Amino acid sequence: MTSQLFAKKSISALVAEASDTKHGLKRTLGPLNLTAMGVGAIVGAGFFVFIGQAAAMYSGPAVILSFVFAAIICIFSALCYAEFASLIPIAGSAYSYAYATLGEFTAWTIGWGLTLEYLFSATSIAIGWSGYFVSLLKDFGIIIPKYLCNAPLAYDTVTGWALTGCFINLPTVIIIGLIGYLISVGVQTAALINNLMVLIKITVILLIIACGVAYVNWDNLQPFIPENTGVFGQFGWSGILRGGGMVFFAFIGFDSVSTLAQESRNPKRDLPIGMIGSLGISTLIYIVVAIILLGIVRFDQLGVYDPLAVVVNALGPKFIWLRYVIKIAITASLSSGVLVMLLGQARIFYSMSMDGLLPKIFSKTHKKYKTPFFTSIFISIIAMLLGGIFPVSILAQITSMGALLAFVIVCFGILVLRRTQPDLHRPFRTPFVPWIPLLGMMTCMLQMVAMPSIIWVQLVGWMIIGYIIYFFYGMRNSALRAR
8 A cells, every 4th residue: 555655657657748749738838938937927926015015024124135045945946846847848847756756645745735836826926916906096096995805804923814894805806817718728828928928027127126226225224134023933033034934935936837848849958947047037136126125115114915006106206107107017917927827737737637636627638729728717716716815925825835845845856866766867957966955955844844833734734635635536546556
């Protein structure tokens, strides 16, 4: 029984599955598309929303250090992802990597954990989109009632869950529904739209830097590390660590590039370029813009869904035009983050279904669009329900927890595969093994320990649900067991 739980798929079988162009996904993406997809996923809600909340709630101006710490974690993990992605270019990402190195049970664990990353991330970004969209409409005199644009549930680390009096976050539900339909009818169209949104996003960021640099007040960055309140995670050095857990969400788009392996024209070359390139570009953007924003407005005024709108308003009437430009651009560009994450989630379920661990309907491709049509619609509906009901702070942190779990397993998988199959041809090799994978594992686990207890409770509950599905369905229908 135990040996069956940890049965592995061979590397050759996974490569053969990825090479099936007749029954598989359509290969249309190049390195520019993949890098843009990565930037589209990374530079999203983490930048436009959580930089303000992390600074106001946890880190103060030292949120800059939170970004640096989170980036270091991701660099270690990205180098490990890049080796796997070039070696096993398949849509399952970390799920498939675990299947080849650690066995079926571990693969299920990471696949189910990735759902926390991609599905909940898409939902969190959509909530950020909602905040900016509502603010933009307000500028044009259109007021959406509060009870239709906020979650009915709220959570505080001290007082726990509470009702807000609101009914539903309707803009979040609508944007997820529209993007869900878009990704279900074709990845090439989605990629073109994403490229446009990323171009808009980068242009706006450069505009913010150019207009805001002269208005930085360095006194706003003092004290750089606010004194701890006596509660772990509320400012001080523990606040930097806790803030890193929230802004870590801002970096977890690079791995979604690996889920597009079966839609990449040359995955062995292009996937490492897309992941590492997008992570490097995004890290530079975050650090520069964080200094600008926190220098213009004090950190305690940024704990809102639309911190950039607060910063632009602080620049005064001279920049009234910038407020409209930025809000329009942000609502457009946040959509790209939702798009990439929903794409990634659909491809994870597609791979799990191909292995028999989920019902076959999740791996059926549309005859015309060559996409996992049902899966795309299904996960979009779930995301709509989550985004309409739950607060962004809870969704963002559970997203980060799912990503950290995946990163730990991927880093460990590199160590296992280097030892068990050292002679495999690796188009990209993680440098300084075993040190890079070990550092990746250690930093990810440290960040997980810093998470609030409610997030651990949610993770355990989520994994229990996943194991029930695996033992009652996946284990009995596993294609590997059948063979």
